[in-house]
Amino acid sequence: MRKPIQKIADNIDESLFTIHTFDASKAEQTGYSNYSYWRSTWQMFLKNKVAFFLMVLICILLIFTLIQPYLPYQKLPTEIYLDETTNMQLRNQHPSIEHWFGTNSIGQDLWSRIWSGTRTSLFIGFIVGLFEAVIGILIGAIWGYVRKLDRIITEIYNVWNNIPTTIILVLLTYILRPCLSTLIFAMCITGWLGMARFVRNLIVIIRDREYNLASRCLGTPTGRIIYKNLLPYLVSVIMLRLALAIPAAIGSEVFLTYIGLGLPVDIPSLGNLINEGRILMMSPDLRYQLFFPAIVLSVVTISFYVIGNAFADAADPRNHV
Amino acid sequence: MLKYSLKRLLQSFFTLFIVVSVVFLLMRLMPEEGYFGESFEKLDETQKEAILESMGLRDPLIIQLKDFHLGILQGDLGKSIIYRPKVPVTEILKTKIPYSLSLGLASICISLFCGLGLGILMTRSKGKFWDKIGTGYIVVINAVPAAVYYLFIQLYATNCFKLPILFDVDRPTSWILPILSMSLGSTAGYAMWMRRYMVDELNKDYIRLAKAKGMKNKTIMVKHVMRNAFVPMAQYLPASILFTIAGSLYIESLYSIPGMGGLLVDAIQRQDNPLVQALVLMYAGFSIFGLFLGDILMAAFDPRIKLDQQGGVR
Amino acid sequence: MKKILEIQDLVIKFNLRGKTLTAIRGASLDLYKGESLAIVGESGSGKSVFTKSCMGLLDQNGWIDSGHILYNDFDLGEFKTEKEWLNIRGKKIAMVFQDPMTSLNPLKTIGKQVEEAVLLHRKLKKSEAKKIVLSILDDVGIPEPEVRYKQYPFEFSGGMRQRVVIAIAVACNPEILICDEPTTALDVTIQAQIMDLLKNLQEKYNLSIIYITHDLGVVAHVADRVAVMYAGDIVEIGLSDEIFFDPRHPYTWALLSSLPQLGIKGEDLYAIQGTPPNLFKEIKGDAFAPRNPNALEIDFIHKPPYFEITDTHKAKTWLLDPRAPKVPRPALIEKLILEGNEVV
Numbered sequence: 001m002r003k004p005i006q007k008i009a010d011n012i013d014e015s016l017f018t019i020h021t022f023d024a025s026k027a028e029q030t031g032y033s034n035y036s037y038w039r040s041t042w043q044m045f046l047k048n049k050v051a052f053f054l055m056v057l058i059c060i061l062l063i064f065t066l067i068q069p070y071l072p073y074q075k076l077p078t079e080i081y082l083d084e085t086t087n088m089q090l091r092n093q094h095p096s097i098e099h100w101f102g103t104n105s106i107g108q109d110l111w112s113r114i115w116s117g118t119r120t121s122l123f124i125g126f127i128v129g130l131f132e133a134v135i136g137i138l139i140g141a142i143w144g145y146v147r148k149l150d151r152i153i154t155e156i157y158n159v160w161n162n163i164p165t166t167i168i169l170v171l172l173t174y175i176l177r178p179c180l181s182t183l184i185f186a187m188c189i190t191g192w193l194g195m196a197r198f199v200r201n202l203i204v205i206i207r208d209r210e211y212n213l214a215s216r217c218l219g220t221p222t223g224r225i226i227y228k229n230l231l232p233y234l235v236s237v238i239m240l241r242l243a244l245a246i247p248a249a250i251g252s253e254v255f256l257t258y259i260g261l262g263l264p265v266d267i268p269s270l271g272n273l274i275n276e277g278r279i280l281m282m283s284p285d286l287r288y289q290l291f292f293p294a295i296v297l298s299v300v301t302i303s304f305y306v307i308g309n310a311f312a313d314a315a316d317p318r319n320h321v
Numbered sequence: 322m323l324k325y326s327l328k329r330l331l332q333s334f335f336t337l338f339i340v341v342s343v344v345f346l347l348m349r350l351m352p353e354e355g356y357f358g359e360s361f362e363k364l365d366e367t368q369k370e371a372i373l374e375s376m377g378l379r380d381p382l383i384i385q386l387k388d389f390h391l392g393i394l395q396g397d398l399g400k401s402i403i404y405r406p407k408v409p410v411t412e413i414l415k416t417k418i419p420y421s422l423s424l425g426l427a428s429i430c431i432s433l434f435c436g437l438g439l440g441i442l443m444t445r446s447k448g449k450f451w452d453k454i455g456t457g458y459i460v461v462i463n464a465v466p467a468a469v470y471y472l473f474i475q476l477y478a479t480n481c482f483k484l485p486i487l488f489d490v491d492r493p494t495s496w497i498l499p500i501l502s503m504s505l506g507s508t509a510g511y512a513m514w515m516r517r518y519m520v521d522e523l524n525k526d527y528i529r530l531a532k533a534k535g536m537k538n539k540t541i542m543v544k545h546v547m548r549n550a551f552v553p554m555a556q557y558l559p560a561s562i563l564f565t566i567a568g569s570l571y572i573e574s575l576y577s578i579p580g581m582g583g584l585l586v587d588a589i590q591r592q593d594n595p596l597v598q599a600l601v602l603m604y605a606g607f608s609i610f611g612l613f614l615g616d617i618l619m620a621a622f623d624p625r626i627k628l629d630q631q632g633g634v635r
Numbered sequence: 636m637k638k639i640l641e642i643q644d645l646v647i648k649f650n651l652r653g654k655t656l657t658a659i660r661g662a663s664l665d666l667y668k669g670e671s672l673a674i675v676g677e678s679g680s681g682k683s684v685f686t687k688s689c690m691g692l693l694d695q696n697g698w699i700d701s702g703h704i705l706y707n708d709f710d711l712g713e714f715k716t717e718k719e720w721l722n723i724r725g726k727k728i729a730m731v732f733q734d735p736m737t738s739l740n741p742l743k744t745i746g747k748q749v750e751e752a753v754l755l756h757r758k759l760k761k762s763e764a765k766k767i768v769l770s771i772l773d774d775v776g777i778p779e780p781e782v783r784y785k786q787y788p789f790e791f792s793g794g795m796r797q798r799v800v801i802a803i804a805v806a807c808n809p810e811i812l813i814c815d816e817p818t819t820a821l822d823v824t825i826q827a828q829i830m831d832l833l834k835n836l837q838e839k840y841n842l843s844i845i846y847i848t849h850d851l852g853v854v855a856h857v858a859d860r861v862a863v864m865y866a867g868d869i870v871e872i873g874l875s876d877e878i879f880f881d882p883r884h885p886y887t888w889a890l891l892s893s894l895p896q897l898g899i900k901g902e903d904l905y906a907i908q909g910t911p912p913n914l915f916k917e918i919k920g921d922a923f924a925p926r927n928p929n930a931l932e933i934d935f936i937h938k939p940p941y942f943e944i945t946d947t948h949k950a951k952t953w954l955l956d957p958r959a960p961k962v963p964r965p966a967l968i969e970k971l972i973l974e975g976n977e978v979v
Contacts, residue, residue: 016931016932016933016936017931017932017933017956017959017960018931018932019930019960019962020930020932020934022928155339158336158609159339159340161608162601162604162605162609163343163344163601163605164344164585164589164604166586167344167347167348168347170590171347171351174351247463247465251466251467251468255466255570258570259570259583259586260590274469274472281476282476287476290472294469294473298461298465298469301464301465301466302460302461302464302465304464305460305463306464309460526734526737526738527740529692529738530800531740532692533692533724533725533729533730533804534725534729534755535721535723535724535726535752535755536755537717538717544751545740549740549741549742552742622742624789625741625742625787625789
């Protein structure tokens with residue numbers, strides 16, 4: 001016995017109760033997903049207002065540091081300015097119309113020094129970061145993937161890691177003249193270790209996952225597996241480390257300058273400037289010489305840090321919901 | 322377990338041996354002028370030779386290496402040649418270690434307490450007020466180089482709170498700023514990792530089951546999440562404790578603390594080989610054995626870990 | 636029989652990447668005291684979501700849009716705070732999850748984990764609680780409970796772990812037990828043991844059980860009533876015999892036809908053409924219509940209501956309307972029913 005439960009069923013046209021011609025293709029209309037990894041990443045990143053704001057800020061800052069020397073009224077960073085009347089060095093002048101951030105203890109314009117220093121520090125950071133990324137990933141990937149090399153590279157890593165970087169830096173400073181390239185070279189050859197180990201740990205974890213075993217069974221060459229299967233998984237963490245490399249490089253640079261292994265004084269860098277300011281820290285009216293470099297440094301490092309983390313979060317597919 | 326420990330121990334000693342030997346050789350690549358400092362100009366050839374001879378630098382390299390290792394095995398770390406001439410290295414270390422050690426241990430206690438606490442607080446209020454504040458704190462501490470914020474702490478704390486600038490063993494208030502400065506970084510580190518591990522645990526299936534059992538969220542946090550999240554962090558704890566001896570270069574110089582902080586850098590720059598070698602032996606030893614102890618600690622916490630799968634990078 | 640749980644026209648939606656997905660589209664279900672009800676359906680039909688909503692375990696991006704879940708004079712669909720749910724979870728409704736390998740805390744002994752469940756719902760001293768734990772472990776068929784009490788999950792096999800999970804669920808002394816694919820992750824031989832165990836426990840502890848499964852073999856073994864679910868709606872529900880020997884909904888026909896049968900080598904296996912619909916879009920009419928060779932024109936326009944076949948058996952299909960043409964059951968189904976009758 002069949003009983004319709006609802007009365008609305010009665011008002012329906014009789015003719016509708018005929019068999020519909022079956023169309024097999026309509027059956028295949030599934031839900032389709034227009035998911036695009038990079039678009040989702042970008043969208044997630046944009047949702048983070050703070051990170052987006054800082055990214056815009058950093059871009060403006062970068063452009064500014066590059067065009068600053070060509071703007072009008074700019075002074076030279078290493079020129080010592082003399083008072084016109086007395087011919088004495090314009091030392092420790094407070095910020096004024098002439099010198100927007102004031103002058104330092106030997107009469108150099110602080111505004112231009114800071115921007116020149118930022119340029120230098122950012123340059124160092126980018127180069128070291130790039131080198132770290134390329135070499136670190138390369139070695140890390142091979143280290144993690146090729147089992148036979150694991151023991152050897154691990155021993156090399158353990159030894160290298162425990163040698164104080166200071167020794168290497170001091171040696172290099174003696175062998176090569178202290179200058180910008182020496183500093184960059186020194187930071188590069190000690191910095192790649194961290195990235196390599198990091199990449200290696202991740203690769204060890206995913207090396208034996210089923211999709212990689214499947215690739216190996218199909219005879220995919222090692223290089224291709226690394227490049228197509230493993231590295232895309234690592235993109236988010238690699239971008240994170242890259243972004244963090246810049247604050248790290250600036251930090252190293254400050255440290256090196258502090259112990260006397262930094263850049264020579266005639267090349268301004270944020271590290272130099274902080275150290276110069278540090279000496280004068282305790283007298284209140286000279287404090288500006290510490291503040292301005294510190295503020296610029298903080299803005300730069302914090303921005304890169306936040307951007308890096310925000311991008312890493314956005315690039316994680318688990319967050320793409 | 323015992324067999325594994327012995328094997329790790331031997332591996333650790335081997336690595337240590339290599340590290341120390343490499344450093345030994347590297348130091349001997351330093352230019353000879355460095356051994357004399359300012360008096361380089363004033364001395365003539367024979368005097369310089371005599372001095373180098375007395376430092377043992379004229380013997381063949383292999384002999385130097387052999388003597389060095391034999392010395393270590395007998396517990397003799399040599400005498401400082403430049404930093405404090407003729408003073409046994411162990412004496413120098415003995416006077417300096419207590420300062421760095423006590424400050425460091427105090428700092429670890431504080432940062433563990435505050436860091437883990439902050440991490441838990443941040444997880445509990447995920448996305449809300451405390452999480453945002455905590456994240457801001459971690460960002461600033463991690464991004465800005467320590468040297469910079471140490472300066473600002475010293476500047477403002479001494480001016481606003483009238484805390485003393487120079488460290489004095491007998492004045493407790495002079496301990497506050499150094500310990501505080503040292504704790505900031507580690508607190509941020511512990512907080513960040515604790516939060517990350519806790520959030521990872523929260524997504525796991527057994528937490529769902531605990532919820533389905535009828536457990537309150539708070540109880541789940543305390544009884545399941547916190548304990549499980551702490552396990553991966555235990556790995557780094559022994560090494561951190563050991564490394565407190567190393568002291569902080571910046572803090573000790575900012576507050577004039579006669580500790581271990583600047584010793585290594587100083588020794589390297591002055592090319593005081595015995596001192597450098599002793600320090601490297603000590604620090605490398607801490608690093609290598611510290612991680613070994615960390616692995617054992619982790620295995621103690623996590624019954625799943627079969628120790629023979631550990632090892633690897635140290 | 637007394638009705639203890641009544642779900643009426645439940646609609647559950649999820650927010651995914653800014654778009655709304657309707658996972659449950661007006662499903663209704665009744666549960667009677669002491670019975671075993673099985674919900675069958677393919678992956679993605681919404682079986683888990685349906686039952687999780689009864690315990691407040693929906694993911695954060697999901698919500699109950701409309702409908703009621705009536706239990707003991709409460710409308711569980713209206714619950715907002717954790718406190719309200721704490722009266723239900725474990726105490727009244729407990730759940731056994733699918734994957735025993737990850738359902739237990741790896742760093743706690745299983746004795747402790749079962750004890751937690753016991754102590755959450757009873758005020759007892761530790762020693763008394765331990766006695767209860769040991770007796771429950773015995774009930775679920777774990778040998779040497781004294782020894783196993785102190786062991787960790789990784790020392791147990793999959794089947795044993797699932798027994799522990801069942802022990803935890805039962806330890807809460809619930810009225811309703813929801814088993815979400817309890818045997819899917821286990822070997823076939825263990826499956827039978829676990830199903831027998833659940834049947835025994837049902838009698839001993841006077842439970843009403845809801846089984847979620849996509850395995851019709853499991854259903855035949857234990858269920859009193861069967862509900863067939865498709866695309867977030869229950870399309871047919873009836874006694875176990877009625878569903879197997881008198882299926883009425885075209886989807887049920889298709890489901891039964893796709894059971895692999897012992898046959899002649901070289902015969903094609905039946906597979907339902909097409910794939911389930913996209914739940915992001917609003918579905919007009921019967922969700923199964925595009926894949927149904929016997930669909931009527933009206934199936935594409937109006938959603939069919941329940942048509943009663945017997946007091947206990949109803950199905951949502953326009954084929955049961957008196958005006959519809961008589962569509963016979965597929966030959967494969969007739970053959971199955973014949974063979975089934977012979978066995979009986």
